[in-house]
Amino acid sequence: xxxxxxxxxxxxxxxxxxVRAFPPDQLLPDKQPIYVAAWIYVFGVLTLAAFLVVLLSGxxxxxxxxxxxxxxxxxxxxxxxxxxxxxxxxxxxxxxxxGKFWMAAWRGRRAMTWITGALCFAGSIGTAFTGYLVQxxxxxxxxxxxxxxxxxxxxxxxxxxxxxxxxxLMWHIVLLPLVVGVxxxxxxxxxxxxxxxxxxxxxxxxxxxxxxx
Amino acid sequence: MSxxxxxxxxxxxxxxxxxxQGRYREYDLVKEFVVALVAVSVLSVALAALFSSPDEKQxxxxxxxxxxxxxxxxxxxxxxxxxxxxxxxGAPYTHDPSAAQKIGPITPQNWLGVTHxxxxxxxxxxxxxxxxxxxxxxxxxxxxxxxxxxxxxxxWASAYDDALQKAPDNDPNKVATADYGPVPVMLSSLLxxxxxxxxxxxxxxxxxxxxxxxxxxxxxxxxxxxLEDQARAEHLGGDQWGMMKETGNYxxxxxxxxxxxxxxxxxxxxxxxxxxxxxxxxMLLTPASSSSRSSRVFAxxxxxxxxxx
Amino acid sequence: xxxxxxxxxxxxxNLNHRGHYxxxxxxxxxxxxxxxxxxxVAIFAAAILLPFPKGRGRK
Numbered sequence: 268x269x270x271x272x273x274x275x276x277x278x279x280x281x282x283x284x285x286v287r288a289f290p291p292d293q294l295l296p297d298k299q300p301i302y303v304a305a306w307i308y309v310f311g312v313l314t315l316a317a318f319l320v321v322l323l324s325g326x327x328x329x330x331x332x333x334x335x336x337x338x339x340x341x342x343x344x345x346x347x348x349x350x351x352x353x354x355x356x357x358x359x360x361x362x363x364x365x366g367k368f369w370m371a372a373w374r375g376r377r378a379m380t381w382i383t384g385a386l387c388f389a390g391s392i393g394t395a396f397t398g399y400l401v402q403x404x405x406x407x408x409x410x411x412x413x414x415x416x417x418x419x420x421x422x423x424x425x426x427x428x429x430x431x432x433x434x435x436l437m438w439h440i441v442l443l444p445l446v447v448g449v450x451x452x453x454x455x456x457x458x459x460x461x462x463x464x465x466x467x468x469x470x471x472x473x474x475x476x477x478x479x480x
Numbered sequence: 481m482s483x484x485x486x487x488x489x490x491x492x493x494x495x496x497x498x499x500x501q502g503r504y505r506e507y508d509l510v511k512e513f514v515v516a517l518v519a520v521s522v523l524s525v526a527l528a529a530l531f532s533s534p535d536e537k538q539x540x541x542x543x544x545x546x547x548x549x550x551x552x553x554x555x556x557x558x559x560x561x562x563x564x565x566x567x568x569x570g571a572p573y574t575h576d577p578s579a580a581q582k583i584g585p586i587t588p589q590n591w592l593g594v595t596h597x598x599x600x601x602x603x604x605x606x607x608x609x610x611x612x613x614x615x616x617x618x619x620x621x622x623x624x625x626x627x628x629x630x631x632x633x634x635x636w637a638s639a640y641d642d643a644l645q646k647a648p649d650n651d652p653n654k655v656a657t658a659d660y661g662p663v664p665v666m667l668s669s670l671l672x673x674x675x676x677x678x679x680x681x682x683x684x685x686x687x688x689x690x691x692x693x694x695x696x697x698x699x700x701x702x703x704x705x706x707l708e709d710q711a712r713a714e715h716l717g718g719d720q721w722g723m724m725k726e727t728g729n730y731x732x733x734x735x736x737x738x739x740x741x742x743x744x745x746x747x748x749x750x751x752x753x754x755x756x757x758x759x760x761x762x763m764l765l766t767p768a769s770s771s772s773r774s775s776r777v778f779a780x781x782x783x784x785x786x787x788x789x
Numbered sequence: 790x791x792x793x794x795x796x797x798x799x800x801x802x803n804l805n806h807r808g809h810y811x812x813x814x815x816x817x818x819x820x821x822x823x824x825x826x827x828x829x830v831a832i833f834a835a836a837i838l839l840p841f842p843k844g845r846g847r848k
Contacts, residue, residue, distance in 0.1 A: 299507035300500045304843075306836040309516070316516035320524050337535060346535075347528035347800075354527075355520060357735050358825065362833050375496030385770030392735060399733070405536035406727060409711045411694075412702035413718060420581040420755035421763065425572040425592035430699065433692025465496055467489075532800030715810055721817045729804040731821040744815050 294459055302470075303463050307370075310363035311458070317356035318451065322444065324349040329440060333403055353395055360388060372464040380461060383454040390447040397439035400429055411435075534727045536714075539707060541683070541697060545674035548706045550650045552674060555704035556667050557644050559600040561637035564703040567600040573699070574598060581756035589756065596695055601633075604700055608682040609669055618669045621662035628661065636661030718743050738762070 274280070327345045328336065336342035364384070366372075373381040399410050411429045418424035428434055545552040558564035570579030572595045580589035606625065612618055625633060640660040647654040652668065673679050683697040701707050708717070716722035723740035726732035742748045742758040751757060809820040 295509060297506060297508065298504040301503040301505050303507060304505060304841045306839055306841055309512070310836070312513055312516045313520060316513065316520040317524075319517060320520050324524075343532065343535070344528060347531070347533035348524055350533045351527035351531070352520070352524040354731060354825070355524060358829050361735065362829055362836070365833055366836070377496075382770050389766055389770070395733065395735075402535075404538050405710065406534070408538060408698060408701070408707065409716055412698055412707065413722070417755045417759045419569075419572060420589050420753075421583075421759045422571075422588040422591045423759075425595040428572075428596060428693075428695060430695040431693040436692075462500060465500065469502075530800065530802050531804055534805060715808060715817070715819070724822060725808070725819050726821070727805075727808070729806060729808050729819070729821050731825045732819065734822045734825055744817075 289456065289459060300463065300465065302465055307366040308463065310359050310366060313359040314356060314363050315451070315455070317352055317359055320352040321349065321356050322448075324352055325440065325444075333401055333436060337403070349398075353398070357391065357395065360391065364388065367464075370464060370466060374464055374467075375461060377457070377461050377464055380454060380457040383450055383457060386450050387447060387454055390443065390450060394439060394443040394447055397435050397443060400435040401432065401439050403432070407432075531730070534730050536727045539701065539710065540677075541674050541680045541701060542677040544701060544704065544706050545671055545679075548704070549671060549675075550652070551704050551706050553652050553667050553671055554641075554644050554650045555700070556605060556670050557637070557641040557663075558703065559604040559700070560663065560667070561634065561641045562600060563638075563641065564600055566598055566604075566699045566703055572596045581753040583753065583756045583760045587756075588760075598696065598699065601637075603686075603696055604683070605666065605670060608673060608679055609666060611678075611682060612669065612673060615669065617665055621665035621669070624662040625666065632661065636663045640664065640667070719749065738765070 324345055328342070328349060331339070331342060336346040367381070367384065396410075396414070400407050400414075414429045415424055418427060418429060427438075541552075555564065559567060562568070566573055568574070568576065568579055570576045571590050571593055574597070575594055577587070577590050580587040606622070609618060609622060625636075628636070636659075639658060640655070640663040643655045643658060643660070644650050644652065646656070652664065655664070670679070673682075680697060683700060684691045684694060686696070711717060711722070712720065714725075714727045716725055716727070718740075721740050721744060723736045723743075724732050724734055739758070739762055742761065743754060748754045748757055804821070811818050811820060811823055
C-alpha cells in the first residue's frame, strides 16, 4: 500500500527519501559499466572484506579480554589473525588509494567519496594506533611513552591520554570502530550514488550502448 | 597504464559527470564480496599460521629495579629533585608553561592546561614510602624529610642527585660522603619496595582498588634509561624510524612513514620543538590530503595519468 | 581439540629473531617493511597490467 504523497508520517518520509536516493537496483545493481572490468577496481571490496575479518577477529579477542592472548595459544592465534588482517586491510586500502588518486576519482561530483575515503584512512590509522597501545606488552609500553610526546606537544594529550590503558582500550574497541564503520558505510553509499568513476581516457567505443539492449 | 602529459581535461571531467550511457556488463556484486571475503580470510589465516605475532614481555618496575638497580635509583633521585623528564615536562603533567614546545610563537601544549597532574616527589617517592610499615629507619627519614623546609628538601635531593651522577656507574654505594639528609635512606628503601613489586601496585592503584590508568608507572619507567635501551636495541627509537617498526622481523606500521620521516631530517631532528613542529605539520597535511581540491592540484602538477580498464 | 590447535598453531616461520634493516643515507627501513611495500607496489603494477577475465553477458 503506497502512502499519499502529502503524508505527514516521518516513517514514510524517511522511506521515500531513502528509496529516492538509493533505488534498490542502484543500491545492489547486477550490472556495472564495462570499464569496471579491471583489477584495479577490486581493491575497494578487498579492503572492505579485510575490515570484516579485522572486526570478527577482534570480536573473538574481546570474548576473553585483552590479556588472553599472552597465556593461550588459541588466543595468540586470534591475535595473529587480527594483526595480519589489519596489515592486509591497510595494504589493500593504500593500493585502493593509489588507484583512486591516479585516476582522479573525485571527478564527476565525487568529492564526498574522496573525502570520506580519506577520513576512513585517517580513522583507520588512529584505530590501528590504539590497537598497538592495548597489546599489554613491551611494545605498548614503548609506543605509549613515545606517542605521548607528539600528542602532548599539540595539546591533544591533555584529553587523549595514550598511557591510560582503560581509555585507549575503549577507544579501540568501541568509539573508533563505530566511527570508522559509519564513515565506511557513507563511503560505499557514495560510490553507489555516483557510480564507479570512469577512466580518464574513456575508450570512445565504450560510450556507444550496444544494439538491442 | 600510460601516463598522460596533459592534465585531466575538461572533457574527461564532463564524461565523468554524465550518467554512464555506454556499455554495461553483468557484474555480481554480492558474489564479488563473498569471494573477496573468502580470499582475505584464507590469506589472513595462512599468514597468522605461518608467522604468528610478536609478544615481547612487559617490563615492570620490579624487573627494572632488579635488573638495573643503579638506573632505578638514579631515576628516583631525579624524581625527588624534580629534574626528571616528567617533573620538567609541563602540561598536561606539571605547572610549568615555559616547558612547553613551541610552534613559532604559539604553545598549543599549554592550551588545555594540566589535566593529569603529577607531583613526582609525592607520587613517585614519598607517598609509596609512607605505606611501608615496620621500618624505623625509614620512618625517621620520612619524618626528617617532612620536617625540612622546601629549600632544605631541594638541597638534599639535588646534592644527592649530583653526587650519584658523578659516582662510578651511578652506584649509590660509591657516592661521595656528604650530608644528603634523609635522601639516601629514602631511595634505598624505595629500591627495596620496587624490587618486591610494591611500587608497581602502589603507582597504579594510588590507594584505590580498580585501576586502568597506567600513566604514573609508565612515566616513571620512561624517565629511566632501561626502557629506552631495550627499545633502541630493537631499532624502535624515534631517530631510528622506530615509529614504523615492529620488534623482531615483523612488519610494522609502514603507513606511518610520513609521520616519522620528519623526525629524521633537519630542522626537526635537531630542534627541541620537534614533536610540536612535526605534529603541527601533520595536522595540516592530513586534512589537506582529504581535500579533493588539493589532490586535484597535485594530480595536475604530476600531469595526471590514465588508468585504463 | 585444544591440543590439536596448540600443535597446529606454533609458527613454522619464527620472526622473533633479531631484526634486519636496510640503511640508505638517512633512510633506515626494516627488511620486513621493505618486503611489504615492495609487494604492494608489485600488486599495484600487476593490477594495472594484468588483463581481466572477459565478462559473460554484456548488455
